[in-house]
Amino acid sequence: MTLPRKDLFVLPEGVTYLDGNSLGPLPKTAAARLAQAAEAEWGRMLIRGWNDAGWMAQPARLGDAIGRLIGAPEGTTVVGDTLSIKVYQALAAALELRPDRRVILSDTGNFPTDLYMAEGLIRSLGQGHELRLVAPEAVAEAIDEDVAVLMLTEVDYRTGRRHDMPALLARAHEAGALTIWDLAHSAGAVPVDVTAAEADFAVGCTYKYLNAGPGAPAFIHVAPRHAHVTPALSGWLGHAAPFAFETGYRPAGGAERMRVGTPPVLQMAALEAALEVWEDIDMGEIRARSIGLSERFIAGVERACPDLALASPRDPAQRGSQVSFAHPEGYAIVQALIARGVIGDFRGPDILRFGITPLYLDEGDIDRAVSVLAEVMDGRLWDDPAYRTRRAVT
Amino acid sequence: MTLPRKDLFVLPEGVTYLDGNSLGPLPKTAAARLAQAAEAEWGRMLIRGWNDAGWMAQPARLGDAIGRLIGAPEGTTVVGDTLSIKVYQALAAALELRPDRRVILSDTGNFPTDLYMAEGLIRSLGQGHELRLVAPEAVAEAIDEDVAVLMLTEVDYRTGRRHDMPALLARAHEAGALTIWDLAHSAGAVPVDVTAAEADFAVGCTYKYLNAGPGAPAFIHVAPRHAHVTPALSGWLGHAAPFAFETGYRPAGGAERMRVGTPPVLQMAALEAALEVWEDIDMGEIRARSIGLSERFIAGVERACPDLALASPRDPAQRGSQVSFAHPEGYAIVQALIARGVIGDFRGPDILRFGITPLYLDEGDIDRAVSVLAEVMDGRLWDDPAYRTRRAVT
Structure with a gap:
């Protein structure tokens, strides 16, 4: 041990x-890393930090580090925004991939913000989608051919009850539904393998078991087979050529298209230190x-x-x-x-x-x-x- | 002087x-303030920091500090996310307030992410909205009764050309359109008075003239007369009672409903130090x-x-x-x-x-x-x- x-x-x-x-x-290394980002990078490099300190590449690099903890291949996970925003992105993408279905299935134990973000998206879409909530124990049998996407938090934030992710995933795929896994209470807490389980989308936060600090950025993993989807939140850093400043949106390749706005560089520094801990674990x-x-x-x-x-x-x-x-x-x-x-x-x-x-x-x-x-x-x-x-x- | x-x-x-x-x-004070947030707050208070260090109240408090720089009354400005996300929120709200109109008018000099976010929203809405782009000089005459919302960046990021905000606002309101002002190159750079100008929504970033550091959070101001709108990005920290953990979304009062997920506490600390500079300016x-x-x-x-x-x-x-x-x-x-x-x-x-x-x-x-x-x-x-x-x- x-x-x-x-x-x-x-x-x-x-x-x-x-x-x-x-x-x-x-x-222990996070405070020093933060001070470095503030004083040596922001303070001394100023705008040059975007290139010289690697700020621009960091969301993908740290995404890959999280990817290694959840079984996601390189280039399929990216860091940024809050978990609420990442839920919205995953859900919008999943619904776009199942245009003929109208049900988002979740459970009453899901973290409220996941449900709220779904409500907001449903209103925006205005296509009669339904957020169907069942008891956690009733999820498996509620998966039918109407379900566009099964959106669950693997580990219940109140009770700690853990869904059987591989079994529910298999059942969802059998019914032709996609899946979104909120790993807020999983990443760094329990072994996860999104690739083996064939998860479609996974999202999570980094301030709980990953120890990246209050308000640390979230992550999103997109299975390579879905990486062609057009992001609903189509921001300039998800553009194929952000510094070409084109007036029309052209998504970047892979999960990079799930970037939106400018990454929080100081929070990223703390996250970087926090993720180094996991290299030996x-x-x-x-x-x-x-x-x-x-x-x-x-x-x-x-x-x-x-x-x-x-x-x-x-x-x-x-x-x-x-x-x-x-x-x-x-x-x-x-x-x-x-x-x-x-x-x-x-x-x-x-x-x-x-x-x-x-x-x-x-x-x-x-x-x-x-x-x-x-x-x-x-x-x-x-x-x-x-x-x-x-x-x-x- | x-x-x-x-x-x-x-x-x-x-x-x-x-x-x-x-x-x-x-x-100069930002590095020390960051170290304090990391070591004295996160490090020693741990989860208690949300109450004891005031992390939860900070997005509204710092929003008010920015509000004072742009002429916005207390409770109408809130900080969080990136500017891209704040543009999306403002635009979704404005379109919801003008359900009978379909045109988003902007100019070809607008910052690309504003246009990209509009594209993404238009796709999600699927109601045939149109992003109409005209040359900056042609904006005034392009405002007609089809325009739901005029979305402009006050100061052009390339040329520094400044729109005549009061005049365009008056013309937009005359035509029954709402307005969104992106103040990314205005806040802290030029005098702005969103109240006097009767702006409907204003958004901006804090890492340019407000000096809050790379990836510092954005802000959104909502005129009190529009604060009843239901947010498209309806996250738990925009909920009236986030810690009641209800399954249904009930928006908080005023601009607080434009909060989404957990605020980036470390970036907020740097922002706080950066905003103190302005008290004497x-x-x-x-x-x-x-x-x-x-x-x-x-x-x-x-x-x-x-x-x-x-x-x-x-x-x-x-x-x-x-x-x-x-x-x-x-x-x-x-x-x-x-x-x-x-x-x-x-x-x-x-x-x-x-x-x-x-x-x-x-x-x-x-x-x-x-x-x-x-x-x-x-x-x-x-x-x-x-x-x-x-x-x-x-």
């Missing part, structure tokens, strides 16, 4: 961090350790805190890399935990979320989290008005 | 920087100095370099804050200048661009630029194969 690699991250004293599924910690080992730590956490919490109900699947094979419990006072409990240095988060109506990130968590962290949680539950320490005031971000 | 404020910026030794119209220099003084320096530059170049043809309007009132010259060897000439520390840029087919930024340029800089340009032209120093190799970014 070569995990954890705590030495690679800034982990504040007195904090047990179980929220890497929401925002990963600062990689084996995803199989991550997964094995994630399951081990998760099982230990579940057993510990169930033993010490009988009032908390497991909200994640009990079978590790059906989970991503997070464990959730339900409790009507979930919000206050999480606040009481945070006040004591154990950081998880809350998702309404009653879910306490804990991210299990073997890159920088070990058994000692898990045990400490269990013991603080037991203390908070045993002593009803959450029952304090200060912990009930909802803040903007939960 | 309180300008220039060279003390506020990192200006590399030996460089005369006339490309702030493409990428502004590093404000008078846009009237910027404009007066810009005209003074531009006139000095034009006179100097015309005297010393007869082969360069002025490509900008001669009347300062019709220019933004840049001066362009045309020459068939423009690309090589610009490379020869850059090699000698005078940084401008090139836009095909033959335009040499020079940004005039009184915030950190003075008469000495202008005179030095003129003399190096004269040297390059007199000695045909551009006539070197090394200067003819086109790089990715020109």
Whole structure:
């Protein structure tokens, strides 16, 4: 075992961090890389940085680095924008490839922004598309010949329930539907192979398990067989010749056409440092350790805190890399935990979320989290008005 | 005169920087502010930064700071995404507000990405909208009752020609059309008052005259009378209650609904530092100095370099804050200048661009630029194969 690699991250004293599924910690090299991008590149190269520091090529280069983590071949993944925008691009492309179908199938556990972006696109298209939402367990049987595209988040953001991606993909393709996989809670968390699974489109963010910082850019993977599609968000950096400044749009080759506007160079610098961490990491080992730590956490919490109900699947094979419990006072409990240095988060109506990130968590962290949680539950320490005031971000 | 404020910026030794119209220099406080966002906020607060460091509120707060520079009232401007995305949002909103009209009127001098994004939207809408392009000089007379929206960049990126925004706005409104103003080359460059001019939508970037760094986020202003429109890019941070995680989209109030996904927190930190510079700056003084320096530059170049043809309007009132010259060897000439520390840029087919930024340029800089340009032209120093190799970014 070569995990954890705590030495690679800034982990504040007195904090047990179980929220890497929401925002990963600062990689030690990221701050220096950011300073370099600001001072040596922006500051000294000025506009020359686009060529001399390689800013222009970075979205494709970092896309390829993410591609290696999700089984995507070179040139099929590109970085930029936010995940919401990448969902929109993938969905618009998929619907264009299935002009005779009108159903976007998703599940009620999907992350809301994916559903909202679909709503907005459907309104713009004005062609009577329907966003059909079913329970996560009902997805397989809801796939029929009306479905243009199956759009799912592989790992549920609330419960950590993991869809059987290869099986659903096979079923979707059998029915003639395309698929979009939101890998927000998968990339860097569980082994993914978009090529083996024959995914059509995959999107994801980089600020959770990939540790690229708050508001880090998203990624999109387009299977080579779909790379001819005309992007709905057809921006100049997705143009075949951006510096020819033509008045008409001509898409670049491959996934590069999914670039839109100017990339966020400073965020890219942090992302670059964050991705270097993965060069030495084996995803199989991550997964094995994630399951081990998760099982230990579940057993510990169930033993010490009988009032908390497991909200994640009990079978590790059906989970991503997070464990959730339900409790009507979930919000206050999480606040009481945070006040004591154990950081998880809350998702309404009653879910306490804990991210299990073997890159920088070990058994000692898990045990400490269990013991603080037991203390908070045993002593009803959450029952304090200060912990009930909802803040903007939960 | 309180300008220039060279003390506020990192200006590399030996460089005369006339490309702030493409990428502004590093404000001295920005690197420290970035380090703070990375180390003290992301590093030490981790996920708590969203509340404790105010990350969630920042796009509206920085939007208001930009609003003050363009005459927009509080709550009507918000920051995020790229300018391409903001153009798309404004255009989708405007077309929705004019459902009975089909023409998007723009000019052939508009920045290509604005036109490309319009193309993409028109395809998605599939309602037979038409992007009608006319010469910049022909815009006024092309405004008729078929026009749904007039979409223009106030200052032409190639020539620096400045549209008469109030006059075109009045004419558009008379014809029942809405207007979108791309202020990419206006905000921080020339006085703008979107309220007095009754602009419907305005968008812009922050990495040019606002000096917020490579890939800094864009902004969008929505006139309060249009703030009820349903966003086409309906992401979760434009939702009325993002942390309620509802499955259906309900837009937030005012311009906040034009937020889409998670804001780029690190880029926002640099933007915040960059906007603080403007608190003490008078846009009237910027404009007066810009005209003074531009006139000095034009006179100097015309005297010393007869082969360069002025490509900008001669009347300062019709220019933004840049001066362009045309020459068939423009690309090589610009490379020869850059090699000698005078940084401008090139836009095909033959335009040499020079940004005039009184915030950190003075008469000495202008005179030095003129003399190096004269040297390059007199000695045909551009006539070197090394200067003819086109790089990715020109």
